[in-house]
Amino acid sequence: MRTTVDYDTLWSLEGKALLPPSLASFVQQFAGKEDLIRMHVGLPASETFPFLGFSANARRCDELVAISEPGSVSAAQQYSFGPGYPELLKWASNLVMRCHAPSVPYEIVMTAGAVHAISNIVSVLADRGDTIVIDEYAYVHVTECVLLPKGINLLPICMDSHGMLPNHLDQQLSKARLEASAAGRKPPKLLYTVPSGHNPTGLIMTVERKHKLYEVCQKHDVLIIEDDAYYWLQFYQQQKQQYVTATGAHVEDESRREQDHNEGRSSPSVQSHMVVESDRFTTATTSCSSLPGPSERPALDMTSDTPGLSQLPSSFLSMDTDSRVIRVDTLSKLMGPGYRLGWVTCAPKLASKLAMSVQGNCVGPSSLSMVLLESLVRTWGETTFEDFVRDTQRLYQRRGEVAFKAATQQSLRV
């Protein structure tokens, strides 16, 4: 069933109340007039900024990465109003197109990383007392520092080694809808999940599972927040033809889990690193998703030892037909968490609300980070960026194999 999501019916009270900041339009009025000091909108004179240029020693560059053009030097030290530094937005948009090729209209909003993105998404779409669907083992920082403090109720769904169980999701959403309608409450409309290198279990959701979960979300009109923090860090486990990530771990067998769940033996509660029973994991470093079928992604290219950018598994965003996927990317794991930089790819209406929300809580991510990283990826160019991604994947693959071997030997000894 194809139904394009109508975001105008979904805003939280906060989301509804957000209006385009007038300050941003005042800034636009005098854009390009560099001889003006735009103190009427609080923009200090760029001639007073202490740095006259930046240069950095970066991997894979013969020369220093230099930021010397006056407009960029000023932009790196000035406020960034709107969805982000335009040149970096362009780069991110090309990357999204290359990796996910969304078939629905989308826009990108830069944020100060993934957690900031998720916090803003929840603010504009959920009110205190609303329910959000999560994995039974959920990323603890999001539950503890974002969802629970905002007064969100959590609806955990059972998982197996391929991710959330679609049947359990369907049942829980049906039940929640009935309960919500009896109590005059809103039914759950948001699902939060981490499909690659799931935190804390490390598993990688199969593409087939994503399709099934997407269908259940369509049926119940639920939006999917796809937090794909480890997306670029996936690598092949050559012997098993599987995708693995650095955080990979094995969760118990799917059929047993499904059977347990159908027979009422499993009742999930919210779990985290601290409370996971260790015997549910075979190792801390291996993972477990079989390759999706050839119709879903290109055949595994065994001449290449890493997925790079072109052989990564299909995302929820890539299969979205209704604009119900809200994809969160972060540069934290690929470039470094210190930049505090990530972005949301979503329907244009939501993107503009998110940009307004970000304006309200930090006026925009760090301009210096955006200008610096844009300068780096421009200096690198596409090929060097992909080489960098491949080398990163190789490093985690090598380290993962060492840890896997050590863990296997250890478990044989016990």
Ligand SMILES: Cc1ncc(COP(=O)(O)O)c(C=O)c1O
């Ligand atoms: C699943 C997941 N999402 C998000 C983050 C944090 O991302 P960021 O630094 O971009 O806020 C982490 C970090 O551990 C994570 O594991």
